[in-house]
Amino acid sequence: xxxxxxxxxxxxxxxxxxxxLVGLAGRVGPAALVALAGLLAATSAAPAVASERSASSDxxxxxxxxxxxHVAEEIARAKAAGFGRxxxxxxxxRIFHATGGCTCHTNFPGEGxxxxxxAGGRALETPFGVYYSTNITPDRETGIGGWQTGDFVRxxxxxxxxxxxxxxxxxPYTSFTGLSDADLADLKAYLDSLPAVRRAxxxxxxxxxxxxxxxxxxxxxxNFTSARIESDPARDAAWNRGRYLVxxxxxxGECHTPxxxxxxxxxTMWLAGSKDGPEGELAPNITPDEKTGIGEWxxxxxVWYLETGxxxxxxxxxxxxxxxxxxxxxxLSREDREAIAGYLLSQPPIxxxxxxxx
Amino acid sequence: xxxxxPSFIRSRSHGPSAARRAGFVRIAGAALVVAGLASxxxxxxxxxxxxxxxxxxxVIEYRQLVMxxxxxxxxxxxxxxxxxxxxxxxxxxxxxxxxxSAKLMGPAFKQKVSAGKTDAKPEIWSDWAKFExxxxxxxxxxxxxxxAARGSDPAATGAAVKALGESCGGCHESFRKPKEQSYKxx
Numbered sequence: 001x002x003x004x005x006x007x008x009x010x011x012x013x014x015x016x017x018x019x020x021l022v023g024l025a026g027r028v029g030p031a032a033l034v035a036l037a038g039l040l041a042a043t044s045a046a047p048a049v050a051s052e053r054s055a056s057s058d059x060x061x062x063x064x065x066x067x068x069x070h071v072a073e074e075i076a077r078a079k080a081a082g083f084g085r086x087x088x089x090x091x092x093x094r095i096f097h098a099t100g101g102c103t104c105h106t107n108f109p110g111e112g113x114x115x116x117x118x119a120g121g122r123a124l125e126t127p128f129g130v131y132y133s134t135n136i137t138p139d140r141e142t143g144i145g146g147w148q149t150g151d152f153v154r155x156x157x158x159x160x161x162x163x164x165x166x167x168x169x170x171x172p173y174t175s176f177t178g179l180s181d182a183d184l185a186d187l188k189a190y191l192d193s194l195p196a197v198r199r200a201x202x203x204x205x206x207x208x209x210x211x212x213x214x215x216x217x218x219x220x221x222x223n224f225t226s227a228r229i230e231s232d233p234a235r236d237a238a239w240n241r242g243r244y245l246v247x248x249x250x251x252x253g254e255c256h257t258p259x260x261x262x263x264x265x266x267x268t269m270w271l272a273g274s275k276d277g278p279e280g281e282l283a284p285n286i287t288p289d290e291k292t293g294i295g296e297w298x299x300x301x302x303v304w305y306l307e308t309g310x311x312x313x314x315x316x317x318x319x320x321x322x323x324x325x326x327x328x329x330x331x332l333s334r335e336d337r338e339a340i341a342g343y344l345l346s347q348p349p350i351x352x353x354x355x356x357x358x
Numbered sequence: 359x360x361x362x363x364p365s366f367i368r369s370r371s372h373g374p375s376a377a378r379r380a381g382f383v384r385i386a387g388a389a390l391v392v393a394g395l396a397s398x399x400x401x402x403x404x405x406x407x408x409x410x411x412x413x414x415x416x417v418i419e420y421r422q423l424v425m426x427x428x429x430x431x432x433x434x435x436x437x438x439x440x441x442x443x444x445x446x447x448x449x450x451x452x453x454x455x456x457x458x459s460a461k462l463m464g465p466a467f468k469q470k471v472s473a474g475k476t477d478a479k480p481e482i483w484s485d486w487a488k489f490e491x492x493x494x495x496x497x498x499x500x501x502x503x504x505x506a507a508r509g510s511d512p513a514a515t516g517a518a519v520k521a522l523g524e525s526c527g528g529c530h531e532s533f534r535k536p537k538e539q540s541y542k543x544x
Contacts, residue, residue, distance in 0.1 A: 136378055280396050282538045304440035314433030316527040355543045 001005050012276075018276060063332040091107065092190025095183045098249035098336065099176075101327030105133045109279075117196035119143075124279070131170045132202040134331035139196035144188075152188040153181065158215070158226050169223070174265075178229035178248030223264035238335075242343025245336060249331070255320070271347060273354035281319045282354055289349035300339035303334065379426065381537035419474045424459060431456045435503075435519060448514065456522070460497035464490060477535040477542075486533075491528040495535045499525040 035256040046112040086094075096102065105121040107115040120135040138145035144152065151162040159166060167173060179187075210213045229248050231240045246252050257265045258274040272293070273285030287324035294302070301312045309317040317325060329337065431452040438445055438452075468485040482489045503518040537543055 028436070256452065280538065281536075282543065300440040304436055308436070308520055310432060310436050310523050312433060314429035314431065314436060316523055316530060318527065318531060322527060 004126030028073040031103070042188065054340075078343075080088035083153045086104050088186045088189045089193055091183070092188070094332070094336070095179070095187045095249060096190050097328045097331040098245055099328060100250060101130075101331075102136060103327050105136050106176055106327075107133075116197045116199065117197045118191070121199060122202055131168055131204040131206065133170075134201045135197065135199050137189055137194060137199075138192045139198050142198050142200045143196060145192065149185050149188050149189070153184045156184055159224065161219065166213045166220065168213070168216060169263075170252045171217060173253045174224050175248055175254055177224075178244070180228060180244075183249070206332035219263065223263045238339045238342055239272070239346060242339035242341075242346075243334070245340050246343050250324075250340065252286065254278075255281075256286050258285070269350060269352060271344070272350035272352040275300040275354050278320055285350065285354050286344055287347050287350045287352075288345050289351050291350050292353040293349060294344070295349055299338060299341045299345065302344065303337045306330065306337045306340060414471045414474060417466075417469055417471045418478075419472055419478070421478065424462050424466045428456055428459050428526075431459075432523070439516070439519065447507075449507035450504045453500050453507055453518075453522070457497050457500035460493050460500065462495075463493045475541045477540050479533050479535055482533050486491045489529075489533055492525075492532065495530060496522075504520060 102118060102121060105118045105120050107120070110121065110123060116137075118136045120133045122133040124131045124133065135143040138142040140146040147155075147162060154162070155158050155167065156173055156176040156179060158177070159169065159171065161167060192201070204211050217306060223301045231242050232243070235243075253265055253271055255277045256273055257267075258269050258272070259276065260266045271286050272289075274283045277283035287293040288295040288297075290296055297305075297312060305317075307324060308330070309322050309325045311317070316322070329340075332340075435449050435452050437443065438449055467478065467489070468478075469483055472478055472483070474482045499518070499522040503515070503522050506514040506518040509515075535541075
């Protein structure tokens with residue numbers, strides 16, 4: 001059972017799942033609109049549910065036998081792999097690259113290659129309006145320099161701001177929730193070491209109720225579970241590392257898995273591609289199906305691809321994928337790229353031809 | 359706008375006279391002759407049109423073969439490096455072929471054909487100078503890889519491969535339709 005013990009959050013998304021919900025509503029009609037109405041109705045009960053959930057999350061964060069044991073295991077594993085000699089910044093940089101370099105927080109489309117790194121302001125267009133990515137530089141007033149590590153962990157794991165507001169699921173905390181304590185602390189340390197940029201966050205230009213954060217509480221009830229990714233003892237270290245990278249850090253599924261009518265990830269089509277990828281892009285099927293996926297790619301093909309963006313046929317990569325390769329995956333260690341490749345090719349093949357333009 | 363009915367309605371309302379009918383027959387006869395001539399004449403432009411459509415398809419196919427050869431060379435270079443194939447000197451030859459193919463690109467794309475089974479963007483022709491610059495950059499990057507591969511520093515070869523890949527990507531970003539709009543995905 002490959003998927004036993006996988007507890008990543010479901011749902012969420014780089015490109016606003018709620019937006020997909022509307023996209024789906026447009027395609028499937030009344031049924032999806034009813035689902036949307038249901039979702040909105042669910043939000044009337046949401047604040048209470050949300051506070052319960054965040055309280056229980058806090059308990060979980062604080063309660064720490066299990067977490068501590070997990071951290072200890074992880075540190076032991078890291079040491080065994082020779083990473084014990086690295087500094088928190090080096091480890092943090094590694095996780096940063098594993099996320100794809102957090103490129104959604106840099107406004108490349110709007111400001112080109114000279115965009116201030118990680119200062120936010122990237123417009124994420126959705127049918128509800130435009131959401132802007134946030135400043136994650138260490139500027140104390142406009143960025144996250146004033147955050148404690150615990151604030152950062154809660155944002156990444158629970159999708160909650162330091163003041164307890166819900167983040168719109170355009171921020172893929174649904175995947176990042178699987179990251180370990182140690183990695184999140186290191187990632188925060190690494191982000192804190194980068195240049196601070198003063199740039200205020202922009203409010204979404206969305207229509208009510210999709211500009212209301214409390215609506216997200218209801219969405220979370222349907223589509224989000226906060227949980228770490230635990231190691232599967234039946235699998236080797238490389239496979240577990242690959243799963244951790246693919247499902248949590250690199251958040252591959254957020255783009256490469258189609259969405260359900262409630263905007264969550266359709267787990268039955270895990271990594272089988274989505275024609276409604278972020279920023280209107282088509283996200284290919286990356287399961288090892290020979291005809292419609294990457295079944296004909298070798299481990300070496302994938303490792304090379306994640307380093308150079310060059311496909312087996314010599315073609316290059318465009319769009320968001322080229323950004324996350326250049327600013328992220330290309331800078332990973334070969335071992336990490338191999339782990340990602342091995343894990344992807346170990347997934348069940350799903351036949352699903354992803355086509356755009358319709 | 360004067361409130362008057364069109365002339366043919368007014369004339370009909372008076373009823374056709376004999377002279378008018380005779381005129382009509384003459385006109386109709388002439389029209390038939392003209393139509394007959396026109397239909398014969400129209401064969402000529404139709405044939406020309408068909409030929410030019412076939413010609414445009416041939417232009418598209420030629421361009422795709424030129425670019426396909428570039429891709430094959432890039433794929434081969436990747437295959438050698440990622441699988442550590444023992445093929446001394448091969449990368450330099452592939453890179454040189456890529457540099458040479460730059461000379462084919464300008465002529466291949468000179469004729470504007472942006473409709474049909476092609477992902478060529480109209481920007482190629484609306485910004486031809488930029489397109490030529492992109493080809494020149496690509497040629498330089500390919501020659502750079504050929505030179506690096508003839509040397510003995512694997513890191514330099516690796517960096518040159520990345521630079522070449524980026525020159526492919528840079529040109530594609532401006533001048534090739536993204537996969538979402540590709541004719542292949544329609």
